[in-house]
Amino acid sequence: xxxxxxxxxxxxxxxxxxxxxxxxxxxxxxxxxxxxxxxxxxxxxxxxxxxxxxxxxxxxxxxxxxxxxxxxxxxxxxxxxxxxxxxxxxxxxxxxxxxxxxxxxxxxxxxxxxxxxxxxxxxxxxxxxxxxxxxxxxxxxxxxxxxxxxxxxxxxxxxxxxxxxxxxxxxxxxxxxxxxxxxxxxxxxxxxxxxxxx
Amino acid sequence: xxxxxxxxxxxxxxxxxxxxxxxxxxxxxxxxxxxxxxxxxxxxxxxxxxxxxxxxxxxxxxxxxxxxxxxxxxxxxxxxxxxxxxxxxxxxxxxxxxxxxxxxxxxxxxxxxxxxxxxxxxxxxxxxxxxxxxxxxxxxxxxxxxxxxxxxxxxxxxxxxxxxxxxxxxxxxxxxxxxxxxxxxxxxxxxxxxxxxxxxxxxxxxxxxxxxxxxxxxxxxxxxxxxxxxxxxxxxxxxxxxxxxxxxxxxxxxxxxxxxxxxxxxxxxxxxxxxxxxxxxxxxxxxxxxxxxxxxxxxxxxxxxxxxxxxxxxxxxxxxxxxxxxxxxxxxxxxxxxxxxxxxxxxxxxxxxxxxxxxxxxxxxxxxxxxxxxxxxxxxxxxxxxxxxxxxxxxxxxxxxxxxxxxxxxxxxxxxxxxxxxxxxxxxxxxxxxxxxxxxxxxxxxxxxxxxxxxxxxxxxxxxxxxxxxxxxxxxxxxxxxxxxxxxxxxxxxxxxxxxxxxxxxxxxxxxxxxxxxxxxxxxxxxxxxxxxxxxxxxxxxxxxxxxxxxxxxxx
Numbered sequence: 001x002x003x004x005x006x007x008x009x010x011x012x013x014x015x016x017x018x019x020x021x022x023x024x025x026x027x028x029x030x031x032x033x034x035x036x037x038x039x040x041x042x043x044x045x046x047x048x049x050x051x052x053x054x055x056x057x058x059x060x061x062x063x064x065x066x067x068x069x070x071x072x073x074x075x076x077x078x079x080x081x082x083x084x085x086x087x088x089x090x091x092x093x094x095x096x097x098x099x100x101x102x103x104x105x106x107x108x109x110x111x112x113x114x115x116x117x118x119x120x121x122x123x124x125x126x127x128x129x130x131x132x133x134x135x136x137x138x139x140x141x142x143x144x145x146x147x148x149x150x151x152x153x154x155x156x157x158x159x160x161x162x163x164x165x166x167x168x169x170x171x172x173x174x175x176x177x178x179x180x181x182x183x184x185x186x187x188x189x190x191x192x193x194x195x196x197x198x
Numbered sequence: 199x200x201x202x203x204x205x206x207x208x209x210x211x212x213x214x215x216x217x218x219x220x221x222x223x224x225x226x227x228x229x230x231x232x233x234x235x236x237x238x239x240x241x242x243x244x245x246x247x248x249x250x251x252x253x254x255x256x257x258x259x260x261x262x263x264x265x266x267x268x269x270x271x272x273x274x275x276x277x278x279x280x281x282x283x284x285x286x287x288x289x290x291x292x293x294x295x296x297x298x299x300x301x302x303x304x305x306x307x308x309x310x311x312x313x314x315x316x317x318x319x320x321x322x323x324x325x326x327x328x329x330x331x332x333x334x335x336x337x338x339x340x341x342x343x344x345x346x347x348x349x350x351x352x353x354x355x356x357x358x359x360x361x362x363x364x365x366x367x368x369x370x371x372x373x374x375x376x377x378x379x380x381x382x383x384x385x386x387x388x389x390x391x392x393x394x395x396x397x398x399x400x401x402x403x404x405x406x407x408x409x410x411x412x413x414x415x416x417x418x419x420x421x422x423x424x425x426x427x428x429x430x431x432x433x434x435x436x437x438x439x440x441x442x443x444x445x446x447x448x449x450x451x452x453x454x455x456x457x458x459x460x461x462x463x464x465x466x467x468x469x470x471x472x473x474x475x476x477x478x479x480x481x482x483x484x485x486x487x488x489x490x491x492x493x494x495x496x497x498x499x500x501x502x503x504x505x506x507x508x509x510x511x512x513x514x515x516x517x518x519x520x521x522x523x524x525x526x527x528x529x530x531x532x533x534x535x536x537x538x539x540x541x542x543x544x545x546x547x548x549x550x551x552x553x554x555x556x557x558x559x560x561x562x563x564x565x566x567x568x569x570x571x572x573x574x575x576x577x578x579x580x581x582x583x584x585x586x587x588x589x590x591x592x593x594x595x596x597x598x599x600x601x602x603x604x605x606x607x608x609x610x611x612x613x614x615x616x617x618x619x620x621x622x623x624x625x626x627x628x629x630x631x632x633x634x635x636x637x638x639x640x641x642x643x644x645x646x647x648x649x650x651x652x653x654x655x656x657x658x659x660x661x662x663x664x665x666x667x668x669x670x671x672x673x674x675x676x677x678x679x680x681x682x683x684x685x686x687x688x689x690x691x692x693x694x695x696x697x698x699x700x701x702x703x704x705x706x707x708x709x710x711x712x713x714x715x716x717x718x719x720x721x722x723x724x725x726x727x728x729x730x731x732x733x734x735x736x737x738x739x740x741x742x743x744x745x746x747x748x749x750x751x752x753x754x
Contacts, residue, residue: 053299079352079406079450087406088473088506091450095475099699124298128271131300132325132353134409179506179737185704194693 036154039173043164044152048142051126058140067190068164069096069107072155074116075129085177089159090133092180096187101138103191108140115155120145165190228289229264233296236275253277263289269302269326271295278309285320287348295325301355306331310362317342324352333362333415335374343397350404359413364488373417373456374410380425398425400443408451418453418479421446423465436465436498437527449473457482460493460512467500471507479512484575486516495523501530513542516574517584520544524558526551526597532559535735537703539696542571543583544590550597557601562735562750564706566696569613586615587622587652596630603728605639605721608706608750610694612646619652636660640718642689642749643667650674664719666748687713707736708753715753718746
């Protein structure tokens with residue numbers, strides 16, 4: 001009996017530690033009880049510490065009035081000849097931000113370790129990620145160590161990318177790699193740019 | 199002590215619970231980490247508590263498989279970093295950064311090269327800045343008889359390589375990031391010192407997220423695939439598949455402001471150039487010295503793929519200055535899903551010289567507004583720039599083009615150069631030039647100039663059909679009308695033109711009711727070994743609605 005209690009206690013301890021780790025995240029959910037962010041509905045708000053040396057907090061609610069390009073990535077994705085879609089997605093996100101930030105677009109990268117099946121990076125590692133990719137300071141990078149944002153948005157694979165309109169409504173969602181042309185099509189109308197070129 | 203079974207079970211349960219908390223993918227450390235902090239006041243022993251503080255010390259070390267050599271973020275080491283150790287396929291050596299903040303830098307001021315990776319295999323170099331050297335930013339080379347295998351360059355910024363000279367043996371294999379086996383040309387850069395028995399090449403190389411810019415030497419990211427020696431036989435050796443470099447991927451990288459090429463692979467096989475951006479290559483002022491720069495291309499290579507790239511605003515002090523190029527001596531090449539615009543000359547070329555260029559596929563690309571420069575200074579004489587069209591198909595010196603398949607591209611022509619138009623065919627008329635098995639189908643062509651097709655004097659042996667031609671200024675008359683071609687109908691696209699910067703693009707997608715919808719054909723019909731792929735430029739599956747559309751967009 002005593003040994004059985006040991007086993008139960010051990011299992012309980014492991015579960016408690018795991019639960020504590022899972023809920024120890026600094027992110028806070030505000031809404032999104034549906035569990036996913038679907039096209040046509042308001043994107044669940046969240047706030048999280050910015051991965052910047054200067055600190056600060058990102059709040060999705062504070063971006064109302066701007067179109068938002070929101071991408072869940074594996075920031076630790078290793079380069080491989082097969083091509084990691086997270087790394088390629090970063091290239092397209094940078095391009096979209098370069099073209100559309102002057103027109104009001106806000107770009108947010110959320111590290112998504114749960115969907116990627118990896119351990120969450122440290123806050124310093126996320127800061128380094130921005131340096132390693134030469135991200136423009138206008139691109140916000142946040143972590144999601146406890147997976148709270150991922151769960152709220154129903155993220156099951158990386159990359160997953162959403163485009164929100166100025167009211168915070170999800171207009172497009174790609175569960176997987178999104179091509180530059182697809183992103184461009186979604187973003188342009190929301191930032192007041194036509195489909196025609198120069 | 200021997201645990202009784204229940205207690206052992208309890209202990210294992212706890213252990214299992216704790217293991218669950220370990221990072222997924224973590225592994226027991228292998229090898230030793232060595233630290234470099236060039237801002238440290240004193241030179242240490244390479245530990246984290248007492249790092250080395252200069253490159254001379256670092257260069258004298260030998261590293262073992264599994265080791266890491268870590269440079270402190272936010273600091274700069276001056277001089278030249280030379281690394282010659284190798285890992286194994288299971289225990290790579292990693293050259294990386296530690297700490298938090300800006301990339302650690304190697305400043306090669308006054309040095310021929312800031313970084314030299316010599317005779318290395320299974321090495322990853324990542325998260326560093328390399329700058330200010332004279333001839334090479336990063337030179338990866340060999341001086342041994344074996345292949346160099348498994349080299350990865352990742353998350354690097356390489357810039358400002360200026361002040362060196364071109365010489366006879368160092369002309370094109372200079373610049374920001376250069377792979378060149380057997381190139382031991384220092385210190386005088388004219389004569390090698392190695393054993394050149396042609397057994398050295400590169401295999402399984404990955405370049406990912408490298409930002410390379412600003413050089414007055416030749417290239418941005420450049421692979422010379424065969425061993426270079428002093429006998430000038432490189433042109434012949436280049437197509438010898440037994441000694442070519444292989445499995446080289448350059449992706450997610452950006453190159454700009456080079457005097458010569460942007461991204462190029464020579465004498466290689468099974469290479470991939472994808473998701474890259476190149477602009478303002480070929481910026482050497484006139485007159486040209488060593489000539490022929492292109493944004494993104496390969497030469498004398500086999501089984502090559504270029505896809506999802508953007509190449510724009512590229513130039514040349516002489517000929518070329520295009521966006522993409524499948525150059526002579528190449529076999530089984532595919533250029534697809536690329537965006538080219540506003541290049542001095544062509545968007546894409548296919549060349550044949552002194553032999554065959556075989557099975558070149560150009561499909562689902564968007565090309566717009568190329569041919570922006572019409573003359574160049576050739577040794578003091580202003581000369582017409584050839585190829586200022588969207589497509590430049592050229593043979594000379596007995597060159598043969600076999601199976602050049604150009605289909606489902608979208609072209610926008612507004613160049614006003616002498617050879618401007620959709621295609622500049624360049625059959626030199628020299629003996630032995632020929633083309634066979636070519637097709638030009640399902641292409642959507644919109645032109646702001648009346649000479650829509652360009653040089654049609656030499657049609658060669660290429661089947662041209664199922665294309666749509668639209669001249670925005672009036673009526674276009676095809677001297678050799680296509681049986682299924684569509685003429686003088688507005689293609690009803692979502693905007694003509696292009697953006698001056700940035701990846702594609704919303705233009706050139708088809709509106710409902712476009713005559714291009716469902717009026718194409720299976721371009722591969724009747725062509726042995728030809729498959730049309732699975733999607734269009736915009737990511738749509740092909741075909742939709744049962745029939746292929748014309749152009750790079752499959753609308754429905």
